[in-house]
Amino acid sequence: MDMKLPPAEELRLVDEELGRLDARRSVLLARRAWLLGVLHSPAGRPAAPFGGGAAAETSPRGAQNALLTLGGILLAVAALAFTLVSWGSMGIAGRAAVLLAVTSAALAAPAVLLRRGLASTAEAVGALGLVLTVLDAYALHRVALPETDGTAYTAVAAAVLAGLWAAYGGLLRGLRLPFPAAVAAAQLPLPLGAVAAGGGPAVVAWAAVLTAAADLLPLARPVGLAARITAGASAGALAAGALLTGGWLSVTSPWTGAPLLAGCAALCLTAVRAARTAAVALAAVAGLALVAAVGGLARSALPSDGAVPVYVAGGLALAALWRPVRAAWIPEAVRAGFGLAGGGVAALGVVWALPPVLGGLLGPADRSAGVWSGAHAEPVPVGYPATAALVLLLAAGGAAATGRLWGRWGAVVLGWALLTALPVVLELPYAAGLAVRLVAAGGALALAVRPGALTRGLPEPAPAPERPAGAWGAAWTTGSQAAPVAPGALLAWTGLAAGTASAVSALLLALDTRAATFVALGVLFGLFAAAAALGAGAVREAASSAAVLAAAGLAGAGAAAAGFAPATAGVVLLLVPAGTAAWAARFRSAAVEATGAAVGAVALALTVPRPAVLALALALAGLIAAATALRQERRRAGSWAAGALFLAAAWVRLAVWGVTVPEAYTLPVTVPALVVGFLRRRRDPAASSWVAYGPGLAATLLPSLVAVWSDPSWVRPLLLGTGALAVTLLGARFRLRAPLLLGGAVLALVGVHELAPYVVQLVGALPRWLPPAAAGLLLLAVGATYERRLREARLLRERLARMR
Structure with a gap:
């Protein structure tokens, strides 16, 4: 740089040199970024062209696979068109030469491609070679074996192709398609051979079972994930078809279907070791197949009504293997599957047995005649198989044998269902049906009072959380148990609900005759009173309320039997709240008091049509409320209620007297x-x-x-x-x-x-002009006052504006 130049010229030269350096720096930085992209890209492939460009929408490998797949498809289509359309225009030698040359080239090319590292291209060409072998088999049948049965030829061709493809895959280990293709082709020989031989559904199903058994072999060998998936899916499809066929044959031809179902069960159990993730499901399917096989054989030897108990018994026997102490030699997953299968069969049997249970429980509500008419409705459903009771009995025994809380609970529900269904399935007489319902109510209430009899041997419950003190806290205590987390609480509530349902059913049935009504109400009163006396907590409160309702029913039935008018019957019904007030004074039962108050309200409602009797009833109710007010804890509420009732009685009496x-x-x-x-x-x-x-x-x-x-x-x-x-x-x-x-x-x-x-x-x-004049003077006075107030407000605003 020349130092003798003037400063201005030298400054210009310096600025130009700096500009050239900046431009060169930009070029070098861009080149550096491109080189970094080349170094960090997969397999050393260059990134976007130097100088930029749009972002790629697919990877190079994806584009390559798409092109190879499309090319293979097009070649396969061309080969198919050549075989089907252009075949007849060539001689025998020409046809053989073309097929042999194309197929050989397609099968040999992957070996060369694999050695050069073109695995994807080799896979596409190999797939084309497999398709060509299928076309070769078709062409061979058309030219050399036209008279051969098509189904039999397809079975043989599928077996040959499966072997060839497996051998081809063994030679070229780099190809992934030959082994899955060989597995898929191996599914056809046995089933198609059975069809070609004229075998029936059982023979074809057995061929499917054997093929599915062969499919289990690749699952335990290192043949590649695709081959194992193909084998598993094929085995599942073939086994499902065989199972459906076996289930159908177990109904139409039991001795043919039972061995087939047993074979399917053995196949599923064999597959458990290979498919551990689906072990429970496979064991459940095997269990269902075994139960269906046994039940099918029983159908052939028993009446049609006796088949369901056999199925249920088989399901319960299978479910019994679920407990480790009984079948420790069976794997845990298999035991779990057997438990699901057996429990499912038993549940289906219980569902089949439910109609007579519902008929026994709700049938008495379907009343066509009046109360105390003496007419009895027909049981619904009519003619249901009596074996429904046996099914319920077996299911109850199986549930009780589990040794678990849910099993004991299920045994209670099923036992009660059995008693409820007996009058329907056995078509018992009227008196016997009523007695069975009362026995069911008594047994259920006994369980509600003493649930501990069915909780022996069960594991101890976890410690219960503390409950609030007072009436609500005491209500948590049920029977001999101390907390709802205890096993006894569930059984107690179940017994109470079942007993109440049976009591209502018995009462509805008893309304057919007068004597039966009194007997049923008396027995129910005794049962619920005993439950209230022996029970504790919420069970006692609920049983006490039910006993009050039964007593009210007795009082009402007695009044109706005596021919009393509704108003008079209402007065008689007031005996119930009087009794509940005395009971509550001794035992302090809020539920009894509330139920008695409800009965009293019904009694007063019955006397409304006759005001004179209503006044008397209100006065009597006031006396009961006043007696209740003598208790310290009821003094306020009882006093107000008594005052209101006495006042209402007085008003009604005054209205009756015309005051x-x-x-x-x-x-x-x-x-x-x-x-x-x-x-x-x-x-x-x-x-x-x-x-x-x-x-x-x-x-x-x-x-x-x-x-x-x-x-x-x-x-x-x-x-x-x-x-x-x-x-x-x-x-x-x-x-x-x-x-x-x-x-x-x-x-x-x-x-x-x-x-x-x-x-x-x-x-x-006064003169007529005086009111308008007075109104005008009033308006003037109001207006003047309003104007003065506005002036005062304006002066105040002006003073505020002058303030600083």
């Missing part, structure tokens, strides 16, 4: 209310007079005031005004706001009422 004077209805409310308010003020001097005396005073003063305005007589205004004056003076004397304001307001309104006629006369005597 229309409102004070006759309001004074019975006012006097007790004022007494209560006076006592409240003595106990709590700070209590408001509105709370103490307001309700009582308003109860009489306000209705009487309304009556004054529609009463032309002078007696009521005089008496009301005198009373209001007295109330006002008392309020002023004792400085009580409620009497002062209420009495003064009523007194003023009574005065207005008395002065109103004179005001009307005065207004009528």
Whole structure:
């Protein structure tokens, strides 16, 4: 650089040199980025062209595979078209030469391609070679063996091709397609051979079973994942078809279907070792096949109604192997599958046996005749097989034998279902059916009271969490158990629910005759009373409520049998709440009290059509509530209830006597209310007079005031005004706001009422121009006042605006 140049020229030269350096730096940085991309790309392949470009939408390997696949497909299509269309235009030598040359080239080319590292291309060409071998077999049948049966030839060709493809895959280990193709081709020889030989469905199914058994061999050998998947899927499909055929034959031809089902079961159990992930499912299928085989043989020797118990027994026997202590030599997964299969069969049998259970439980509700008509409905369903009871018995025994809580619970439910179904399946007479239902109710309630009899031998439950104290906390205790997590609680609640359902069914059935109604209600009352006496916690409360309802039913039935009218029957029914009040006073049962109150409400509703009887019933109910109020914990609620009932009884009686004077209805409310308010003020001097005396005073003063305005007589205004004056003076004397304001307001309104006629006369005597003039003066006064207020507001705003 020349230092003798002027500074301006030298500065220009420096800037140009710096620009050239920046441009060269940019080029070098871009080249460096491209070289890094080449070094870090897969297999050293270059990245995007130097200088940039659009992002690639597919990988090179994906494009390569797509091209190879498309090329193989097109070549296969061309070979197929040549074989089917152009075959007849060539001589025998030419045809053989073409097929041999093309097939040989297609099968030999992969060896060369694999040595050069072109594995994907070799796979595509090898697939084309396999397709060509299929076309060769077809061409051979068309030319050399046209008279041969097509099914038999296909079976032989499939076997030959399977062997050739397996050998080809063994020679060229780099190809992945030949072994799966050989496995797929090996599925055809035996089934197609059985069809070609004229075998029936059983023979074809056995061929499928043998083929599926052969498919298990590749699963245990290192032949590649694709081959194992093909073998497993093929075995599953063939076994499923054989199972369906065996199930159909077990119904139509049991002695043919049973061995086939046994073979399928053996196949599934053999596959357990090879397919460990599906071991439970395979064992379950094997178990179902064995049960179907045994049941099919039983169908041929027993009546049609006796087949279901055999299936259920077989399922339970199979499920028994689920317990390790009974079959320790069987793998755990197989035992689990057997348990699922056997339990499923037993569950299906129970579902089959449910219709008579529902008929025995709900059938009495289908009543076509009236109560106590003596007519009995036919059992539903009619003619159901009696073996349904045997199925329920077997299932109950199997559930009880498990030694688990769910098994004991299932045994209880199934045992109760058996008793419920007996009247239907055995078509028992009316009395016997009623007796069986009552026995079912008694047995279930016995379990609810003492569930410990069925919990012996069960594992101890986990410690129960602490429960809140009081009535709700005590309700958690059920029977002899201490917590709902205990086994006894589940059995107790189940027994209570089953007993209640059987009781309702028995009662509905007993309504057919009068004697049966009394017998059923008496027995049910005794059962529920015993359960209440012997039980504890929530079971006792529920049984007590049911006993109260049974007692109410007895009382109502007795009144109906005596020919009492509904109103009279309502009075008789009040005996039940009276008894529950006495019971609750001794045993402190909230449920009994609530049920008795509900029965009392029904009794009062029955007396509504006859007001005189309603008044008596209300008074009796008030006595019961007053007796309840003698208890410390019920004093407040009982007192209010008794007061309301006595007041209602008085009002109804006054209405019956034709009394229309409102004070006759309001004074019975006012006097007790004022007494209560006076006592409240003595106990709590700070209590408001509105709370103490307001309700009582308003109860009489306000209705009487309304009556004054529609009463032309002078007696009521005089008496009301005198009373209001007295109330006002008392309020002023004792400085009580409620009497002062209420009495003064009523007194003023009574005065207005008395002065109103004179005001009307005065207004009528005045000139007609006087009211408009008075209204105008009033409006002027209001307007002036409004204007003055606006001026004052404006002055205030101006003063605020001057402030700083």
